[in-house]
Amino acid sequence: MDSVAFSVEEGEMFGFLGPNGAGKTTAMRMIQCVSPMTSGKLEVFGMDVNTRQREIKFWMGVVPQENNLDPDFTVYENLLVFSRYFDIPEDEAKRRVDELLEFVHLEEKRDTMTESLSGGMKRRLVLARALINRPRLLILDEPTVGLDPQSRHLMWDKLKGLKKEGVTIVLTTHYLEEAAQLCDRLVIMDHGEILVEGTPEDMINEYIGPAIVEADNDPNVISCLDKHQANYEILGDEIQIYTDDPQEIADHLLSECRLTSVTARASTLEDVFLKLTGRKLRE
Amino acid sequence: MNVGMYLKMPKLTSGAIKVWRRNKDVFMKNAKLNFLPPFIEPLLYLFAMGFGLGLFIEEIDGVSYAKFIAPALISVSVMYGAFFECSYGSYVRMYYQKTFDAIIATPLSIEDVIVGELLWGATRSLISATLMLPVIALFGLIDIPYSLLIIPFAFLAGLLFAGLAMCITAVTPNIMSINYPILLFITPMFLFSGTFFPLNVLPEIIQYIALAVLPLTHVVMIIRSLTFGTPGLFLLWHLLWIVVVCFILFVVSVNMMKKRLVI
Incomplete structure (x- = not known):
């Protein structure tokens, strides 16, 4: 990675977006103090990640990309064994484990081995595990990957609740709707660099405009758009026109260019993402 | 290659004890199954080799064959206990279960994890030796109280084999490849360390090689002297060899694992 500079405010939800291989997970691992940095400076809670790892990790909770629950233990034991790594006294730990199992709706699974949990349950247990030390900073690497819509919404609710309690949250995701819903601010990364930083709304307004009109790719339409000096892009057999006033563009297209299929819609973060990182498939 | 990198003394903290x-805790969840082999294995070997094969052997070094191999059985189980725990066991926890990844997201460091694994490997050896002693004592094959010294010694010897196994875990490309060092090093060691026949029947050069590079040779020497109840000052030399090699493997294995896991 290089030329990556960002700062996350206390209590905010901050997102890292980017195609596969953009460097999101590497960035997360650096914040977690597990991947060393060859150069540059990174501080968490005002402490240097190269020298004060133990203190930083004491106040941090991590939901990794891959569920790494302990298959040798039950749901309850997973949380209890984890609490020891933070030096939480056993009585206090047991209280917290009960609370957390209720928080993630896994009370009934307390004596189940983790292997037999569903994907959504495993993810919730990983979240509970990340909260055992009451972290000030929660790091989530693709928290909702592979979850059904119900589990995903539950995860979103939990994260919003945690944010309300003052927990700072940093997450990566491939789901742009998720980022737009949850993040106060975010960065879009590619090839180890940060391309843009801002709130989802600002990004949409700056790079796309509030609305998009979509029409079929047709020479008539293109010449028509050129005549009106419109801001458009050709994507295969479709043309996207970026605009502040979708009604006006749609009317023009329909009346002057003899067009049949025209759709107008609000711009999304996904449009910004594709515009900035391109449509080429990533390995 | 930077050799100094592998000789860096790991920081020892209480985190290792948590690992x-x-x-x-996992071992105790399956305590019944885990405690069984140290009881059963010496019985099988003693009956098959000591009392079966032993019928054809009048005596070795002035003792019955069963009495001769009893300390070897303890030594071998000390070797296997730690070796398998820190090769297959640690590899599974590291690669398949991602247990190490989960733990280093907490205040514990990768050094804590590896040191904890090594200490646990040594503990497996101690448990094996401790459980075998009463079984073998039942047949009157070992000297009490000298043999009780085997218990603390099993931890030290176990730590050596744990370090050896951890070096292999640090470089093995996959779980199947752990078979190579077992076939080429552990199995010959099992046979040629003065275990089932005295070292001095081998050509002199082989004896020197065994003493130089096969840790089990020294372990057998010490344990045999204790079960025979004939310890002597010469044991200090074997003990020194074990302490030095154990220390080197301990330090090197932690650094090798760090190199594998810190990316």
Whole structure:
């Protein structure tokens, strides 16, 4: 990675977006103090990640990309064994484990081995595990990957609740709707660099405009758009026109260019993402 | 290659004990199954080799064959206990279960994890030796109280084999490849360390090689002297060899694992 500079405010939800291989997970691992940095400076809670790892990790909770629950233990034991790594006294730990199992709706699974949990349950247990030390900073690497819509919404609710309690949250995701819903601010990364930083709304307004009109790719339409000096892009057999006033563009297209299929819609973060990182498939 | 990098003394903290405790808890969940082999194995070997094969052997070094191999059985189980725990066991926890990844997201460091694994491997050896002693004592094959010294010694010897196994875990490309060092090093060691026949029947050069590079040779020497109840000052030399090699493997294995895991 290089030329990556960002700062996350206390209590905010901050997102890292980017195609596969953009460097999101590497960035997360650096914040977690597990991947060393060859150069540059990174501080968490005002402490240097190269020298004060133990203190930083004491106040941090991590939901990794891959569920790494302990298959040798039950749901309850997973949380209890984890609490020891933070030096939480056993009585206090047991209280917290009960609370957390209720928080993630896994009370009934307390004596189940983790292997037999569903994907959504495993993810919730990983979240509970990340909260055992009451972290000030929660790091989530693709928290909702592979979850059904119900589990995903539950995860979103939990994260919003945690944010309300003052927990700072940093997450990566491939789901742009998720980022737009949850993040106060975010960065879009590619090839180890940060391309843009801002709130989802600002990004949409700056790079796309509030609305998009979509029409079929047709020479008539293109010449028509050129005549009106419109801001458009050709994507295969479709043309996207970026605009502040979708009604006006749609009317023009329909009346002057003899067009049949025209759709107008609000711009999304996904449009910004594709515009900035391109449509080429990533390995 | 930067050799100094592998000789950096790991920081020892109480975090290692927490990792040790995690492994102990898993072991105790299956206590019944885990405690069985140290009882059964010496019985099988003693009947098959000591009392079966032993019928054809009048005596070795002035003792019955069963009495001769009894300390070897303890030594071999000390070797296997730690070796398998820190090769296959640690590899599974590292690669398949991602247990190490989960733990280093907490205040514990990768050094804590590896040191905890090594201490647990040594503990497996101690448990094996401790459980075998009463079984073998039942047949009157070992000297009490000298043999009780085997218990603390099993931990030290176990730590050596744990370090050896951890070096292999640090470089093995996959779990199947752990078979190579077992076939080429552990199995010959099992046979040629003065275990089932005295070292001095081998050509002199082989004896020197065995003493130089096969840790089990020294372990057998010490344990045999204790079960025979004939310890002597010469044991200090074997003990020194074990302490030095154990220390080197301990330090090197932690650094090798760090190199594998810190990316």
